[in-house]
Amino acid sequence: MSASTAAPTRLRRPTLAAALRRGWSPTNAITALILIALIIADLSIQPALANLFQIGLLIETALPLILLSVAQTFVVLVGGIDLSVGGMFVVANAITAQWVGLHGGAHQWLVLVAVGFGLAMGALNGLLVVGLRFQPFIATLGTWTIFNGIALTILPTDGGSPPPFLSNLLINEVAGIPTSIVILVAIFVAWRALRATRFGVRIYAVGADEERARLNGTPVRRVKLAVYMLAGLCAALAGIYAAGANASGTPTGGDPYILTSVAAVVIGGASLRGGEGGVGMTMMAAMALTLINDIVGAENLNTWVSVAAASALLLAMVIVRTGINAAIARRRASGRPTTGVGGAIPARAGGSVSERGES
Amino acid sequence: MSDVPALLIDGMYKRFGAVRVLEGVDLGANRGEVHAVVGENGAGKSTLMRIVAGVIGADAGHVSLDDAPVNLHGPRRAAAAGIRMVFQELSTIPQMTVAENLLYGRERTLLGVVRGRDRRRAAAELLARFDLERIDPAARVAELGLGDRQLLEVVKALREPPTVLILDEATSALSRTDSAWVLEQGRRAARDGAVVLLITHRLREVREYADRVTVLRAGRDVLTGTPTELDDDALIAAMLGRRVERLYAARTDPRSDEALRVSELASVGLPGPVELSAREGEILGIGGLQGQGQRELLMALAGAMPWTAGRATLRGRPYRPSSPVQALAEQVAYVPEDRQREGLFLGQSVRHNITAAALRRFTRWGVLDRRAENRGSREGAETVGVDTARLAARVSTMSGGNQQKVVLAKAILDRPLLLLLHDCTRGVDVGTKADIFRLMAELAASGTTILFYSSDLSELVHMCHRVAVLVEGRVAGVIDGRELSEDAILRLAVGHQAHDTGAAAAGRPAAGVGGGGVSSSDGERVKR
Numbered sequence: 001m002s003a004s005t006a007a008p009t010r011l012r013r014p015t016l017a018a019a020l021r022r023g024w025s026p027t028n029a030i031t032a033l034i035l036i037a038l039i040i041a042d043l044s045i046q047p048a049l050a051n052l053f054q055i056g057l058l059i060e061t062a063l064p065l066i067l068l069s070v071a072q073t074f075v076v077l078v079g080g081i082d083l084s085v086g087g088m089f090v091v092a093n094a095i096t097a098q099w100v101g102l103h104g105g106a107h108q109w110l111v112l113v114a115v116g117f118g119l120a121m122g123a124l125n126g127l128l129v130v131g132l133r134f135q136p137f138i139a140t141l142g143t144w145t146i147f148n149g150i151a152l153t154i155l156p157t158d159g160g161s162p163p164p165f166l167s168n169l170l171i172n173e174v175a176g177i178p179t180s181i182v183i184l185v186a187i188f189v190a191w192r193a194l195r196a197t198r199f200g201v202r203i204y205a206v207g208a209d210e211e212r213a214r215l216n217g218t219p220v221r222r223v224k225l226a227v228y229m230l231a232g233l234c235a236a237l238a239g240i241y242a243a244g245a246n247a248s249g250t251p252t253g254g255d256p257y258i259l260t261s262v263a264a265v266v267i268g269g270a271s272l273r274g275g276e277g278g279v280g281m282t283m284m285a286a287m288a289l290t291l292i293n294d295i296v297g298a299e300n301l302n303t304w305v306s307v308a309a310a311s312a313l314l315l316a317m318v319i320v321r322t323g324i325n326a327a328i329a330r331r332r333a334s335g336r337p338t339t340g341v342g343g344a345i346p347a348r349a350g351g352s353v354s355e356r357g358e359s
Numbered sequence: 360m361s362d363v364p365a366l367l368i369d370g371m372y373k374r375f376g377a378v379r380v381l382e383g384v385d386l387g388a389n390r391g392e393v394h395a396v397v398g399e400n401g402a403g404k405s406t407l408m409r410i411v412a413g414v415i416g417a418d419a420g421h422v423s424l425d426d427a428p429v430n431l432h433g434p435r436r437a438a439a440a441g442i443r444m445v446f447q448e449l450s451t452i453p454q455m456t457v458a459e460n461l462l463y464g465r466e467r468t469l470l471g472v473v474r475g476r477d478r479r480r481a482a483a484e485l486l487a488r489f490d491l492e493r494i495d496p497a498a499r500v501a502e503l504g505l506g507d508r509q510l511l512e513v514v515k516a517l518r519e520p521p522t523v524l525i526l527d528e529a530t531s532a533l534s535r536t537d538s539a540w541v542l543e544q545g546r547r548a549a550r551d552g553a554v555v556l557l558i559t560h561r562l563r564e565v566r567e568y569a570d571r572v573t574v575l576r577a578g579r580d581v582l583t584g585t586p587t588e589l590d591d592d593a594l595i596a597a598m599l600g601r602r603v604e605r606l607y608a609a610r611t612d613p614r615s616d617e618a619l620r621v622s623e624l625a626s627v628g629l630p631g632p633v634e635l636s637a638r639e640g641e642i643l644g645i646g647g648l649q650g651q652g653q654r655e656l657l658m659a660l661a662g663a664m665p666w667t668a669g670r671a672t673l674r675g676r677p678y679r680p681s682s683p684v685q686a687l688a689e690q691v692a693y694v695p696e697d698r699q700r701e702g703l704f705l706g707q708s709v710r711h712n713i714t715a716a717a718l719r720r721f722t723r724w725g726v727l728d729r730r731a732e733n734r735g736s737r738e739g740a741e742t743v744g745v746d747t748a749r750l751a752a753r754v755s756t757m758s759g760g761n762q763q764k765v766v767l768a769k770a771i772l773d774r775p776l777l778l779l780l781h782d783c784t785r786g787v788d789v790g791t792k793a794d795i796f797r798l799m800a801e802l803a804a805s806g807t808t809i810l811f812y813s814s815d816l817s818e819l820v821h822m823c824h825r826v827a828v829l830v831e832g833r834v835a836g837v838i839d840g841r842e843l844s845e846d847a848i849l850r851l852a853v854g855h856q857a858h859d860t861g862a863a864a865a866g867r868p869a870a871g872v873g874g875g876g877v878s879s880s881d882g883e884r885v886k887r
Contacts, residue, residue, distance in 0.1 A: 193472055196472045196473050196474070196475065197468070197471045197472055197473065198464065198466055198468065198471070198473065201455070201459055201463065201466070201473070204452075204454065204455060204459075205452050205455065205463065208452045208453070208454040208455065209452055209453075212449075212450050212451070212452050213452065214414075214433075214434060215414060215434050215446060215450040216434070216450060216452070216460075216463050216464060217434050217435040217438050217463075217464050218435075218464070219435070275452075275454050276454060
């Protein structure tokens, strides 16, 4: 108690440099470098891309994948996996293209139905995993096909007519900046805000170690349920966005996104075991995967090139990370030979213990 | 009314599967009191504390605080009632920063958002309150040493003044200075009006810090008193109780040839240096409190853990396995602690499990010779006393005792020169235990050297020729046949002197073969 009135403890000023230092890790650096390299490559192939409008278009094509990858990130952060993101995507997409579209501009709020469906589908996944203790892989493998079926029931073939207001909203500009860029920034800001809430901290705690999180008083099951719902929400937003941006719905277009979203999460440096990674890095990775497609398209190469390149990127990332982790572990082991049971620490009087240097 | 203790534990029962861990424990502790709870490994101390902290549920019994029943459904509820536990197996989350951990769930927020800077400052202030300024609030907990992590655990528990503070072997991994600091924090919390429960193996800590002490044995509270009226002998006698058992097979004397010599061994989690020697046909016990490096020692010898230093000879030949395969090739067999996870292929048949480690013997040009495998597994099953009619059954359908026999059959199928047994009698019935002991005696008689770790002291006393007691990853002393007793082991393990002079073991010669008597790390003899 008395400490709070004591002289404020000195802390480093929060600077951009400090923030970068905190976010720095070898894997993050590599993901960033990959993205930068791909941007440079794409620009040198198509110099005309270097204007805001073109960038906006590129991000427009990237956004569904980005949103689905964000959804996947949340689930992966708590140690799960969500194969149904594609299914939730198409359901929201079909609802937007069919039900909302049928009413034209009259009932714009019907878009919220698609959002609600997203939350409900996420909640279903969450209940299967948390309540019935299904393995996430199995639970979402099952719901994925169910969701695909629901989408086809709502919208049997490609097409439909998403409400024009949505298309207008999504393809236009906000104060001279393409909406897609604004949305991209908004996603990131929303993520940073969420990360800074108690819920954000809890996501990481649960992902790192459920039992420890519980010992710290975390309502583990509620957190996981909320995470699956959040994933459903993001997937639904992706579906709504795709319907609006394409002015058309596609009830079968979700499947290719599923494994790509997992790939983006892994390339972004998240651990499939949970507790490690973040939406920012996933967004970069999803962007990188989109750029590969763009380059392949511009060069008129076969589509398999793009698939192969994405896979190569994924494998390279995993190999590099394994190597880095091994190196870190080795350095730690050699730095402190007497860890473990008898690892007595220096006496407090001795003062500083600052020989470990990882980051 | 006024005589009712502040914390009252009443008729606590708990069982895990078939194992009864608590069988009606009553315990009362007052505010302002440091109440020590002591007992052998497996006496139920930690289980009891975890129930009080809401980590696990009890089967029966209740806890009341200041005369009102406490809802212990989950750690959240317990914490809300002011019950804080410093966990033996740390509860901080390594991937998160010190600040995130310390203020977890208590962050000050603005519109739901935590400012990282505020949090770091609050953490720094909290650390300063405990004179721990040297810990950087922005550091990840994974980067801290084990000792600092344990101190953080204490700081976290004392963030707000607790009503009940539980220190569950919080000092077992700490240096003496840090132990003293932790215990001092406990005493201070008691002075501020908390009930403090101190779980420890070190009787010295009971003497120095506790106002009262309760002894648990086999899930019951058997003795309560003040440290002044109970001396160490009384406590130890209460911890062990009297037991008469006739399940131990007769031992034969070991041969004179040295079979295994280990010098300066160190491994991950085993700071060492470990010095050991054992003769052919000898059963060498590995004793000590839990987590003093016994597991690591056996795993290192089994090739399952990398050696960071040291050398060994096995029957005169240099021995340094870098994998379990190499160890097997040198005829060293290991029976792991967790039979279901490390010892068996649960979904496969008894037959396949028995022959799994010796497949080479049953294959010709890479093809499994079924008939040879049948014969081999039948012999193995007969040796350990597993019903041969069940060779085709899945291991997962068998009882724990029979599963353990299958693991043993696998381990001894190739007549190992060195057999490493890690607590292979835990959780098996008495009959199976007797079978296992008979088998051990037979193997030893045929010349196999056995290293036997058991959490049950009486097993060590009855089955071993000698017992090496490990304290903090070193051999604190070796107790020879004539002097071998549960008392002697416990004294050495609890460390009247051993852990105070950690450096003493470094220059020790190999565990004395002859000599007799108990030699502790500083050479002092322990009287019986």
